[in-house]
Amino acid sequence: MALVNLNFPASYDDMAAALPGCSGIYVVADRNVSSLYAQPIIKALEHAGAPVKGLMEIRCSERLKTYKNVEKIQSWLIARGADRNALLLAVGGGITTDLVGFAACTYKRGIKYANVPTTLLAMVDAGIGGKTGCNIGSYKNMAGIIKQPHTTFIMPWFCRSLSRKLFCDGYAELLKTFIIGDAEAYDIAVKDKDHKRLDELISRAASIKAKIVEADPDEAGLRKVLNLGHSFAHAIEFKSAHAWLPWHRHISHGQAVAMGMIMAARMSEELKLAQAGLADRLTSDFRSLGLPTESPWDFEALRPIMRTDKKSKDGKVSFILIASIGKVVMKDIGL
Numbered sequence: 001m002a003l004v005n006l007n008f009p010a011s012y013d014d015m016a017a018a019l020p021g022c023s024g025i026y027v028v029a030d031r032n033v034s035s036l037y038a039q040p041i042i043k044a045l046e047h048a049g050a051p052v053k054g055l056m057e058i059r060c061s062e063r064l065k066t067y068k069n070v071e072k073i074q075s076w077l078i079a080r081g082a083d084r085n086a087l088l089l090a091v092g093g094g095i096t097t098d099l100v101g102f103a104a105c106t107y108k109r110g111i112k113y114a115n116v117p118t119t120l121l122a123m124v125d126a127g128i129g130g131k132t133g134c135n136i137g138s139y140k141n142m143a144g145i146i147k148q149p150h151t152t153f154i155m156p157w158f159c160r161s162l163s164r165k166l167f168c169d170g171y172a173e174l175l176k177t178f179i180i181g182d183a184e185a186y187d188i189a190v191k192d193k194d195h196k197r198l199d200e201l202i203s204r205a206a207s208i209k210a211k212i213v214e215a216d217p218d219e220a221g222l223r224k225v226l227n228l229g230h231s232f233a234h235a236i237e238f239k240s241a242h243a244w245l246p247w248h249r250h251i252s253h254g255q256a257v258a259m260g261m262i263m264a265a266r267m268s269e270e271l272k273l274a275q276a277g278l279a280d281r282l283t284s285d286f287r288s289l290g291l292p293t294e295s296p297w298d299f300e301a302l303r304p305i306m307r308t309d310k311k312s313k314d315g316k317v318s319f320i321l322i323a324s325i326g327k328v329v330m331k332d333i334g335l
C-alpha cells in the first residue's frame with residue numbers, strides 16, 4: 001500500500017470498499033456540509049454494511065481550530081466507546097481535515113482516519129499529506145502531527161456548491177501546484193475558464209502533491225516546495241488582519257497566495273533565476289481567472305514580518321523561487 005492513498009470514487013457507494021477494517025466509523029463533519037455530503041455518505045456506507053457509529057457536526061472557523069475543539073471530538077469518541085481500532089472520517093474543508101486528523105492522531109495514542117475534503121483547497125492541498133493540527137491563540141497551526149490519513153476521497157463535484165471566492169482560493173493552490181510541477185496542466189488550468197476539465201485538473205494537482213509528500217513525508221526538504229508564494233502570503237495575511245483601510249482587510253489565504261506567487265516570480269527574475277517576463281505572464285494569467293495580482297504591500301513593507309515567520313531561521317527565509325513554469329528552486333535569503 002502506498003504511503004499516500006488517493007481515491008476518486010465515482011459515487012458514495014464505492015467508498016466503503018476503500019476503507020480499512022475497523023471497529024467503528026465515527027464521522028465528524030463541518031456542519032455547513034453535513035446534510036449535503038456527510039449524511040448521504042453515511043447512508044451509502046451503512047447500505048454497504050460499514051459499521052458507522054455516529055455523526056458529529058462541528059462549526060469551522062480559524063477561531064475554532066483549537067485544542068478545545070480537538071478535545072470535544074475526543075470526548076465524543078469516548079462517550080461512544082471508540083476503541084483503538086476505530087476510524088475517524090473527516091468531511092469538510094481544510095479546517096475539518098486538520099482538526100479531525102489531529103484528534104485521531106492523539107486519541108488513545110493514535111487511531112486511523114480518512115479524509116473527505118469538500119473544498120477545492122482541501123482536495124488539492126489540505127486533505128492530502130498528513131499534516132494535522134490546530135491553532136494556539138493567534139498562532140496558526142502551532143500544534144500538530146504529521147501522520148498520513150488511510151485514504152483521501154476526492155469528489156470534484158463537491159466544488160459545485162462552493163462560493164466563487166472559496167473556489168478561487170482553491171484554484172490559486174491548484175495553479176501553485178502546477179507551477180511547481182506540471183507546466184502542461186498549468187496551461188490547461190489557465191485556459192479552462194468554463195471548468196470543463198476541472199476533474200482532470202484536480203486529479204493531476206492532487207497526484208503531484210501526493211508524489212511530493214511520498215518523497216518527503218516529514219517535510220525535511222523537498223516538500224518545502226509546496227510553500228511557493230507562502231512566505232509572502234503569510235505576511236500579506238498578517239498585514240491584512242491588522243489593516244485599517246477596509247479594502248485591505250479580508251484578503252483570503254488563496255488571494256494572498258496568488259499575490260505571493262507573483263512576488264516570488266518577480267524575485268526570481270531579479271535574481272536572474274527566471275527569464276524576464278515571468279511575473280507579467282503570471283499576472284495576466286491570474287487576472288484572466290479573476291485572481292488578485294497586486295499585493296497592497298511591497299516587499300519592503302512585508303520584509304519585517306517575513307523575518308519573524310515561524311519558518312525563518314537566523315533571519316534567513318527559504319524562498320521557493322520559479323525557474324520556469326513547472327520548475328522551482330529553493331533559496332535561503334537573508335532579510
Ligand SMILES: NC(=O)c1ccc[n+]([C@@H]2O[C@H](COP(=O)([O-])OP(=O)(O)OC[C@H]3O[C@@H](n4cnc5c(N)ncnc54)[C@H](O)[C@@H]3O)[C@@H](O)[C@H]2O)c1
Nearest residue numbers: 030032093094095096118119121122125126131158161162
Ligand atoms: N494540512 C495541510 O497540509 C494544509 C494545507 C493547506 C491549508 N491547510 C489548512 O486548511 C484550512 C483552510 O481550508 P479551507 O479553505 O478548506 O477552509 P474551511 O475548512 O474553513 O472551509 C471554508 C468554508 O467552506 C465551507 N465549505 C466546505 N466545503 C464546502 C462546499 N463543498 N460547499 C460550500 N461550502 C463549503 C466551510 O463550511 C467553510 O465555511 C486552514 O486552516 C489551513 O491552515 C492545511
Ligand SMILES: [Zn+2]
Nearest residue numbers: 173230253257
Ligand atoms: Zn496555502
